[in-house]
Amino acid sequence: MTTATHPTPVLVPDEPSVGSRRSTSIVVVLAFAGIVVSLMQSLIIPIVPELPKLIGASASDTTWAITATLLAGAIATPTVGRLGDMFGKRRMLLVSIVLLIAGSVVGALATSLVPLIIGRALQGLAAGVIPLGISIMRDELPPEKLGGATAMMSASLGVGGALGLPAAALIADQLNWHVLFWVAAALGAVALALVLIIVPESPLRTGGRFDIVGALGLSAALAALLLAVSKGADWGWGSGLTIGLFIGAAVVLVLWGWWELRTSSPLVDLRVSSRPALLLTNGASMIFGFALFAMSLVLPQLLQAPAATGYGLGQSMLVVGLVMAPSGLVMMAVAPLSARITRSAGPKVALMLGAVIVAAGYGFNVVFMDATWQLVVASSIIGAGVGLAYGAMPSLVMGAVPRNETAAANSLNTLMRSIGTSVSSAVAGLVLAQMTVSVGTAQIPSQDAFRIVLGIAAAAALVALTIAAFLPRHGTAKNA
Structure with missing residues (x-):
């Protein structure tokens, strides 16, 4: 029996350490790339109800346009992270963005279901951009800037989705749906050019075989x-x-x-992954992925439910997007706060505080769901908690692994969030489908169904709080 080994990091000659201005540029470019990739998650949500008519397919078949992105992202994330550690994080970042652009162009040209699924799958293969960006930051930034930068990069996972929804709704409402994909391709091209110009290649390699x-x-x-x-x-x-x-x-x-x-030379070093700090962090990440997506499932349906139900608000998809957008802005705004809490009290405290705030946000929403402003407040509270928690997670991950395994470890952490999101979708979908009321000939989720899903999300946040309580108080990034 052989055991996993950690090849000595190979230093590749690269340009000198970056100065303060260049550090800021790297952070901005990588965060922008992360937001562009996370936009893909909400890109077609506004047109899902219309997809069967738009591309001549059944409603059950068109859901593959979403499922394909989910599957491709889950498969690509750990693989791209490991390849980044071995052959260059910037190189794999560029490959991921190129795949995103290619998928967007294929989607823009699609007039039937199969090309659309292929395009969405290619977009999903770019999911590794965020963990790769966090890993590049660890290699390139001075320690005093690392916490805030990685917190912002991590928060971009939620920011892009929240901000993309109103933009996508507006484009879909005013223009042809293909424009959604052309815009995505254009944003991807901008991100590609900025990475080529601004972001240096990381000097660390793990070596070994894939x-x-x-x-x-x-x-x-x-x-x-x-x-x-x-x-x-x-x-x-x-x-x-x-x-x-x-x-x-x-x-x-x-x-x-x-x-x-x-x-x-394992794809995932299970001995490292089983260390308490990393194992518990990944567990908390999965729970937070569950909690975050519950908001994305419940709030839009509450807003769009007919007012005749007595609890629906009868709003358009554009209004849904505008209600959800503040949560993304709040996530970005609290990222520096998460970094400060991490520096002063440790990432464990920031993660626990985030869990408490998320639970409070869902608890507020269980009671207050009768007006649009109440949903804005609830989503903003939840966004603040998610921003604090997501901002702390990279510090916890990097404190548990050596520098030459950062990309693989961050990719695994991102994968755990995605699995949590998928489970959240299934659980919420089951509850909402079982508890319905009749509105004309249609069946829509009842108010109690919404409350149960929100309550489950609040409980999930408290589970994450319990998991975080067992983490070590301070995490320090390993340098070897």
Whole structure:
């Protein structure tokens, strides 16, 4: 039996350490790239109800335009992180952005379902941009700027989605839906040019060989798991296909873990990942991914539900976007605060404070959901808590791994958030589908269903608080 080894980092000659102005430029460019990528998550939400008519496909088939992005992102994130550690983080960042641009162009030219799914899958392959950006920051920025920069980069995951929704709704309402993808391609091209001009290549390499077996095994397990979670409601949770995918995912994960513990250059070093600080941080990340997405599922439906129900607000998708947008701005605004709390009290405190605020936001929303301004307040409170928590997570991750494994570790952390998001979608969808009221010939979720989902999200935040309580108080990034 062999055990995982950590090859000595190989220093590649690069330009001198950057000055303060160049450091700021790097942070801005990487955060912009992160926001552009996270925009992809909400890009087609405004046109989902219209997709069957727009591309001549059934409603169940058009959901693959969302599922494809989810699956591609989950598969690409850990793989791209490991490749970044081995062959250059900037190089893999550029590859990811090129894939995003290609996917956007394919989507813009699509007139039927298959090309649209291909385009969305290519966009999903760019999901590794945020963990790669955090890792580049660790390698390039002075210690005094690292906390605030990584907090902002981490928060961009939520910012892009929140700000993209109103922009996408406006474009879809006023222009042809293909323009959504052309805009995405243009933003991707800007991000690509800025990275080429501003961001240097990280000088650290892990060396070693790429774990192809591990990458294929993890990809197969994630594909089976996420397909079962995201399509279980359509196929039936008790159907042979859904149960088979869950069992298959479990079996493949066990075999994958056996392989990773025995290969000399694993895709994911399970011995490092099992360290309490990293294990607990990834667990909290998954729970926060669950909690964040619950807001994205409930608030739009509450706002758009007919006023005749007595609790619906009868608003347009554009208003939905405008209500959700402040949460993204709040996430970005609290990122520096998260960094200050991390420096003074440790990332554990920032994470716990974020969990408390998220739970409070959902608790507020359970009680107050009768007016648009109440939903703005609730989403802003939740956004503040998520911003604090997401800002602390990179410090916790980097405090548990050596510098030459930063990209892989941050990618795994991002993957945990994505899994939490997927589970949140499935749980909320199940509750909202089971508890409905009749409005004419349509069935829509009842007010109690919304309250239950919000209550589950609040409970999830408290679970994250409990997990965070067991973390070490201070985390210091390892340098070797």
